[in-house]
Amino acid sequence: MNELSETLPQGAAPGRLARLARLWRLFARNRAALFGLAILAGVVALAAIAPVLYPESPFSLAGRPMSPPFGDWLFGTDTLGRDVMAGIAHGARTSLMIGLVATLVAVVFGTTMGALAGYYGGWIDDLLMRITEVFQTIPSFVFAILLVAIMSPSIQSIVIAIAVVSWPALARLVRGEFLSLRNREFVQANVLMGMPDWKIILVQILPNALSPIIVAGSLMVATAILIESGLSFLGLGDPNVMSWGFQVGAGRTVLRRAWWICTFPGFAILLTVLAINLVGEGLNDALNPRLREGKA
Amino acid sequence: MSAPLIDIRGLHVSLPPGSDRPYAVENLSMTLAPGEIVCVVGESGSGKSLTARAMMGLLPEPRVRASKGQILFAGQDLLTLTRAERRRLCGEQLSMVFQEPMTALNPLMTVGRQIEEVLIVHSDLGPAERRERILALLAEVQLPDPPRIMASFPHQLSGGQRQRAMIAMALIMDPKVLVADEPTTALDVTTQAQILRLIRELQDRHGTGVMFITHDFGVVAEIADRIVVMQHGRVIETGEADQILNRPEAPYTRALIRAIPSLTPRPRARAEARGLMKVDGLTKTYRMGGWPAKTREVHAVRDVDFTLRRGETLGIVGESGSGKSTVARMLVRLIQPDAGVIDLDGIDLAGLSKAALKPYRRRVQMVFQDPYASLNPRRRVGDIIAEGPVTQGAPHAKAQARARELLGLVGLKPDMAERYPHEFSGGQRQRIGLARALAMDPEVLVADEPVSALDVSVQAQVLELLAEIRERLGLSIVFITHDLRVAAQVCDTIAVMSKGEIVEHGPVADVFADPQHAYTRELLASIPGREWQIPELAEAASA
Known part of the structure; x- marks a missing residue:
């Protein structure tokens, strides 16, 4: 060895657990993200124990209509005497479920479209991106209303509508990532090995594009919850499922006489969306640490 | 003093x-x-x-x-x-000249305006005097047609012209x-020689102290x-x-x-006379624009012929834009040639379809330039090396065992297979990239500027490794480089490329001793420090 030799990495190779621990440390540096995670955990817990806390249907009559909050009922009752808190608990299930499922569908579809467009380029890219643009020309909320109205309101139609209006943004993001990654030399090395395209896309490039997809996906959950609330507020929700948007819509007419009917479900929406955004922001910091240092 | x-x-x-x-x-x-x-x-x-x-x-x-x-x-x-x-x-x-003139100049301002800015801040000259002074200085840094340069935006100038403009900007107030x-560093070798001469001249004339x-x-x-x-x-x-x-x-x-490669070519045992890869009439033309604008044709590579013999290292040297990297990428079929034959042992690789090419991929492999982009950051080193054989149908365990063996061969340790690329330095990553290419058992290795991103000391070690492996495995290598010093040490024959064509081709010693083409002569004359005979230094006592 002379003085110009490079030293090899020392110590044990870091395992999967150590890498997760490092990610958690980066995430936990962001206090607001921890706060968001706590709220989100609360909402998830509420959704999980809703059937235990309120075994009766949230649509069933609980008592005198428009009872004020913090009396017999924690958040009072609505115009028909339904327990607002029971509605919030069951609505949490609806909101989270729709948010997650719709986002999942949008992420899978958007990633597929973006990956194909970005990897192959040429006429495939042109075709897929023109299709994407068609979807982007229609304002997303109006489009969602239209879709639900056509398909008749139900959980499935709401999920489909939200996914249909959400995937184009993701497709564009993924396309951009793939465009830059497919020209990296490691991808060219894989081509030289004779590796099939699907394997290069799924095994080689996709893991490198995952961080921005996770961040965008987590923020998309928040948007999905907002769209769902908006739809049920307008009466386009599934009539058999309790949801926060429906509660706000139902209490809207009596806002001045019974403020609590709108207010508490509204807060639930606000807190949940805020929490998800904070968590998304924290994920962004943890997964793209360089950007964070640039800001500091 | x-x-x-x-x-x-x-x-x-x-x-x-x-x-x-x-x-x-x-x-x-x-x-x-x-x-x-x-x-x-x-x-x-x-x-x-x-x-x-x-x-x-x-x-x-x-x-x-x-x-x-x-x-x-x-x-x-x-x-x-x-x-x-x-x-x-x-x-x-005090003033400063930066490495990359493209990013050091504002792309939205003309060169003249940017130089004038300095004068506006630091002097009370009127517009006419400022213009006169700028024109005189642009002429002094030997830019052709100063009024035109003044009105140009940075992207309209060549790299060398931009750097001259930067120097003019730095010197406008006659700094001490x-x-x-x-x-x-970002310039081609012939441009570099001109800029160095310019800095020397200006510094002489103005008595500037240069760091x-x-x-x-x-x-x-x-x-x-x-x-x-x-x-x-x-x-x-x-x-x-x-x-x-x-x-x-x-x-x-x-x-x-x-560690600095000497310009005197290393004497080599003659390679076998048998040809392994014959390239004939290789051509690539890029067409840009099209209706309604006129189509512009760029001849990236025009009619390139050469023969690579078994066990030989052929250097392709040239400046940026000469088409040398395009040739390399066509040899491994990352770029589809427009015309020409790549004959490997009787099979024309250029004519094969993607599917028909797959069994031949193994035989021609590539080592890439950028040690940071050429390894997938999300995969373990062992997987990166084993991927190729697995794709070609080797059993997983066998490929992993071979990967560890290869890590030893390229001077790393077998247990490094568990690690991720970011834990390694640039030179070590190039070793991993070499191991990945070797895992395919290639006959021809195409190395595209494999050491140009490395420090000189690391570069010497990687070159040594490459030579050793070539001897041991009997590889034939096509070595792409812009650095004539490296070419002198590594190659048996070299082909000099300029504007998409091979202008001179022959054994390294002959080309270096007696260049025939004017461009080769210019290239050789531009090598920095060519008159300095690198002293024969004994290994230091401490080593």
């Missing part, structure tokens, strides 16, 4: 806590006299650029700051100046000190009066150019100079 212009005393530049060392620059003292060129040489991470930035007040404060020491200029300590005082000095008395941070930061000892030999050698933030050795270049004392300097 006259009193120094710049006197740096005990300069410390501290790094943020948690870095791998507390100081980027530690206890640095040096002087710069009027009319003198001092070269600060070092490898990446030596702190040479931060020294220059500390002088110009360009440190990324407060994370990185000059924490101790003085930088005296005309009796004033530059480190204690207020922002306003420093602003007055910068541009007027010019700091040049790797000003020729020249570089990693290239060839450039140092070309231009330096005095040399400061740095490593890990410390000054290793200081002295007159002649003394450091020919009689270095510090073991590090000696090791560095020993």
Whole structure:
């Protein structure tokens, strides 16, 4: 060895657990993200124990209509005497479920479209991106209303509508990532090995594009919850499922006489969306640490 | 010697806590006299650029700051100046030329306007006088047609012209000190030679003191009066150019100079006469634009022929845009040639469809240039190397075992297979990239600038490894490089490319001793430090 030799990495190779621990440390540096995670955990817990806390249907009559909050009922009752808190608990299930499922569908579809467009380029890219643009020309909320109205309101139609209006943004993001990654030399090395395209896309490039997809996906959950609330507020929700948007819509007419009917479900929406955004922001910091240092 | 212009005393530049060392620059003292060129040489991470930035007040404060020491200029300590005082000095008395002229110039302003800006800030000349002064200076830096250059935007100029414009901008106030941070690194070798000559001339005429930061000892030999050698933030050795270049004392300097490839081609046993790969009429044309604009044709590669014999290393040398990388990528069929034959043992690779090509992929493999982009950051080193054989149908366990074996072969340890690429340095990554190519058991290895992103010491080790493996495995190599020193050491025959064509082709020793084509002669004459005979240095006693 002379003085110009490079030293090899020392110590044990870091395992999967150590890498997760490092990610958690980066995430936990962001206090607001921890706060968001706590709220989100609360909402998830509420959704999980809703059937235990309120075994009766949230649509069933609980008592005198428009009872004020913090009396017999924690958040009072609505115009028909339904327990607002029971509605919030069951609505949490609806909101989270729709948010997650719709986002999942949008992420899978958007990633597929973006990956194909970005990897192959040429006429495939042109075709897929023109299709994407068609979807982007229609304002997303109006489009969602239209879709639900056509398909008749139900959980499935709401999920489909939200996914249909959400995937184009993701497709564009993924396309951009793939465009830059497919020209990296490691991808060219894989081509030289004779590796099939699907394997290069799924095994080689996709893991490198995952961080921005996770961040965008987590923020998309928040948007999905907002769209769902908006739809049920307008009466386009599934009539058999309790949801926060429906509660706000139902209490809207009596806002001045019974403020609590709108207010508490509204807060639930606000807190949940805020929490998800904070968590998304924290994920962004943890997964793209360089950007964070640039800001500091 | 006259009193120094710049006197740096005990300069410390501290790094943020948690870095791998507390100081980027530690206890640095040096002087710069009027009319003198001092070269600060070092490898990446030596702190040479931060020294220059500390002088110009360009440190990324407060994370990185000059924490101790003085930088005296005309009796004033530059480190204690207020922002306003420093602003007055910068541009007027001290100025700087950066490495990458494209990013150092504002792309939305004409060159003339940018130079004028300096005059508006630092002088009270009227518009007509300013224009006159700029035109005179543009002529002085030997730019053709100064009025046109003045009205041009940076992207309309070539790299060399941009760097000349940058130099004009730095010199417009006739500064006493010019700091040049790797000003020729981004340029082609012929342009580099011109810029170096220009800096020398201007410095002579104006008596400017120049602090020249570089990693290239060839450039140092070309231009330096005095040399400061740095490593890990410390000054290793200081002295007159002649003394450091020919009689270095510090073991590090000696090791560095020993690592520089010599221009004298290495004598080689003759390769077998049997041809392995015959390339004939290889052509690639890019068409741009089209209706309604006129189609523009760029002939990236035109009618390239050569034969690669078994066990031979063929160098393809040329400047940027010569088409050498396009040739490399066509040989491995990352780019589809428009015309021509790539005959490997009787099979024309150029004509095969993607599916038909798959079984032949194995036989021609590539080593890439960028050690940071050529390994998938999300995969373990062992998987990266084993992927190829697995794709070709080898059992997983066998491929993994072979990967470990190959890691040993390229000078790493087998247990490094468990690690991720980011844990390795640039040279080590290139070794991994080589192991990945070797895993396919290739007959032809195409190496596209495999050492140009590496420091000179690491470069020497990787080249040595490549030569050793070539001998051991009987590989034939196509070696793409812009560096004629490297070509002289590695190649048996070379092909010189210019504007998409091979202008000269022959055994290295012949081409170097007696170049036939005018372009080859120009290329050889431009090699920095070609007159400096690298001294034969014995291994230092400590090694």
